[in-house]
Amino acid sequence: MKGTTGRLRLGTEALADLEIPLPPLAEQHRIVAKLEVLFFQLDAAVDSLKKAQAQLHRYRRSILKAAFEGELTRESREGHSDSWESINLNEFITLESGSRPKGGVRGILEGIPSLGGEHLNTDGGFNFEKIKYIPAEFFESLNKGRIYPNDIIVVKDGATTGKTSFVDNNFPHKDAAVNEHLFIVRVDPKVAFPKFAFYYLFSSKGQQQILSDFRGATVGGISRNFPLKVDIPIPPLTEQEQIVSEIERHLSVADEAEATIDAELKSAERLRQSILKHAFSGKLVPQDPNDEPASVLLKKIQSEKTPQQPKQKKRTTKAKIAASGKQLSLPFN
Incomplete structure (x- = not known):
């Protein structure tokens, strides 16, 4: 694939040389139906993971908010509420x-x-x-x-x-x-x-x-x-250090959860590619020997094609138009 301005471009020749594995039409329908079911389930799982990511972001922000409102060290600050x-x-x-x-x-x-x-x-x-x-x-x-x-x-x-x-x-x-x-x-x-x-x-x-x-x-x-x-x-310096320790304890839990989610999202993308590989290598759905081969269907389609004669345009000369002697008038009144 080449491009004159640094962009990749797929030429018509390269596209024409592509070979696509073509199963019988009935099997194609079964493959598409199976893909739609699997991808629906996979997309739902990915959507749930992304929602969990967003929740982790909100969780981090809530931890910081609680920290600077004194909530993370409230119990240890009993009797010293005016120390901030x-x-x-x-x-x-x-x-x-x-x-x-x-x-x-x-x-x-x-x-x-x-x-x-x-x-x-x-x-x-x-x-x-x-x-x-x-x-x-x-x-x-x-x-x-x-x-x-x-x-x-x-x-x-x-x-x-x-x-x-x-x-x-x-x-x-x-x-x-x-x-x-x-x-x-x-x-x-x-x-x-x-x-x-x-x-x-x-x-x-x-x-x-x-x-x-x-x-x-x-x-x-x-x-x-x-x-x-x-x-x-x-707050006092000792409490500041305690707050930082509490913040990092909570954030480390969030970081571990996010690392797990990232790994699951990458796994989901690999699974998507694996499903497609199975679909186009004949391993996703059962094959039926009674299905009409795609090659037979293609031959039928070719035999039904008939060359169409191009329509001839009517030739009207200016001389013929002038010979009519009629002028076009518009009803303005």
């Missing part, structure tokens, strides 16, 4: 962004990883496919934009503005930086446990507050003032 206070994010963080060398990073195939918005995942982690690099000398010259453990990374502009990820101990690069499209939020650990602050910014409430600073139309984004729009409920 709302603190503006701007009061206990530093904020910085990154940059890239003049002229960009195209063509730089090695060096220090430079992360952009496309490298943040929706689950709070990172995607290191198609990573870009900056020269080591440029990285060494940076005063801002270097990534360190416990940093919170926030997309500052574009379609994924507000997307948030956390740099934990599993981050694979010792040296890395952000580009000019990301903010680094660095938390004062004397006020807030960094991962506690991350989970709040990652929650629906935190995302809503971050995006309240969104401005611009074509390529909008958030400004350096977005922390002023974010107020975080802050």
